[in-house]
Amino acid sequence: MDIKDNQALSAPAPGIATPSRAAHTWFISSYTFLALGCIVFYFILRLDILSLEKRYTTMFAKISLTGFFVFLVLVLSKLAEKLIDKNTHSLSVRYNMVRVVWLVTILLIFFILVSFFNSNWYTAAVSLGLISLILGFALQTPIASLIGWLYIVIRSPYKVGDRIQLSDFTGDVVEIGYLDTTLWEFAGNYMTNDLPSGRLIRFPNSLVFQGQVYNYSWNKFPYIWNEIPFHVAYESDLGYIEQAVRRIAKEEMGNEMEARVKELRQMIEQTPVDELEIREYPFVQFRTNANTWVEVLLIYLVEPKLSGSVRSRLIKRVLQELGKEPDKAMFPKTNAR
Template sequence: MMAETAEEISRKPEIRKELQRATGEKRSEGVKARGRDKLWFLVHALVLAGCVAAYVILGWKLIALPQSTLGVVWRILRGTALIVIVLAIARAISVYALGRIEDPSTRFTLQRIMHLVVALGIAVIAISIIFVNWYAALAAFGVGSIIIGLAVQTPMKSFIAWIYILIRQPFRVGDRIQIGDATGDVIDVGYLDTTLWEFGGKYISGDHPSGRLIKFPNEKVLDEIVYNYSWPLFPYIWNEIKFYVAFNADLEFIASTMQKITEEELGQEMIARVQTFRDLLARTPVDELEVRERPRVIFRVNENTWLEAIVRYLVPPREAGRVKTRLIKKLLAALNTAPDKVMFPAGANR
């Protein structure tokens, strides 16, 4: 199977969205209303025009009605007109705003939120129709809302953060993240909280799952830094392995051996795939020249009078632990075949 090209990968919705976000490009194709949507817009316009016409006719007293009845009819017409306006605005948002969202789950969730807001708006309008003094009814509704809001302040903040997560997407289900002291793979993003499948943690080292679930309120996203290891434009992280060697070791031999073993372990397919994502990064403000698809060996002076031989390479986050374990075994086996060239610390010198 041939590896996907940068152009093919860039057509994927999540990749295209990240490219648009990183480069500031806007989606070129517009959103057009379907025939059914146009029909609803026409119906809303006709009903609104009918309400306005009836309101004018009653205002000019072309139809004689008792004053008490006239007041009720005016309130019904006014409420109907407001409901039609709310429904028309909701329909326009659904077609021209939410219709631009490519992710179906995000679009569906935002539509549910909009339906909730519309229902609350219609309820307020209905209260204004039922009560003669609708200003007082609205004031009472507002005071009640404030009291309820104060009582559920934390859940409301988490609900708002949930909307933020859906729109800005600091992480999605399946991403590997760190937020505060919690690290893990996102397995669920609910209305009020997010669930992680923890890796590492208190009882286990490395990148292996600990078996624990972590739940945190969504509001934490608004207050904490989120580290995401699963950026669609570059789903890799840098990892490195270091060994201590003597100053008079054969550095050329060590560098070539570590480079060769690491490239063989990663495989040409992995290197080619990193090159593909490197080409995608070239379309963003990220300096893709610093992204090397092949492993790199560097040397650094250590404070303990030894040199550090470091091989740095790219790896998918979920495979970092397994790849590092395999590499350590193979690197040690290869380097130990020439102890006079490598000159590892030995005995009391370790």
């Protein structure tokens, strides 16, 4: 099976749903209708058609004008989301851009509400300054997490859909909120392979400032090196084993992976790293074991999310192939294995 076939088997990570354009249109129409209703009601009050008392006219006029600007901001927000949905093909980039739009929308609505319901700008500014100072001391961790979210969006140490390791947490990123990140855990305490454990991990975004982020889904080269050890006896035909293992690995991984290795060579040539040399792919190495066998290492490239299934297929095929030539591929016959 070719790597391209395997890519079709990997479902998109939960939490990266494509927004419905029909839903965007419905929201835009609804907010536009409400905004027009507010501004029409505002002019009706200004023309004194309802003949209300002045204090009620002033209060309702302020409320209707505030509602008009709030709904106008919501219309612009939904238009921005629709444009992002239409012109952005990367799900992770779209996710981050929509989050930024939401944050700007919330801040604008808050500013409009404060502006219209507090006629004294100086008093409003002093009040906001005092509130911000108090909240700054009381909410240091959430504020640090919000700054962490900005860092994640701008510097992109990881994005939705990436497989990462941060501190003791390992998993696929399914959501990046303003204050925390959610992972769909793989391996973990109850699993010894790369399959999802079924648990969700939620940690504050401020952790990106406190440790290393290991990203296994780098967009320029979304593969990792993996190895499988096989134990054979000293009397085995190591040349035959090397050829057989490499041939099976090539058949399983397909020609696309060999092209990826060439890309990796080119990437390394563009860096100051000159000690690393990538030769024939896949690699088969031998090393002696402290017991009574030789260890055959098959080293290959694989997508992180497919490493478990690829490893299982390779082990089965290699053992079946070596078992056809028991005189050339002899396995240690000892209980110490």
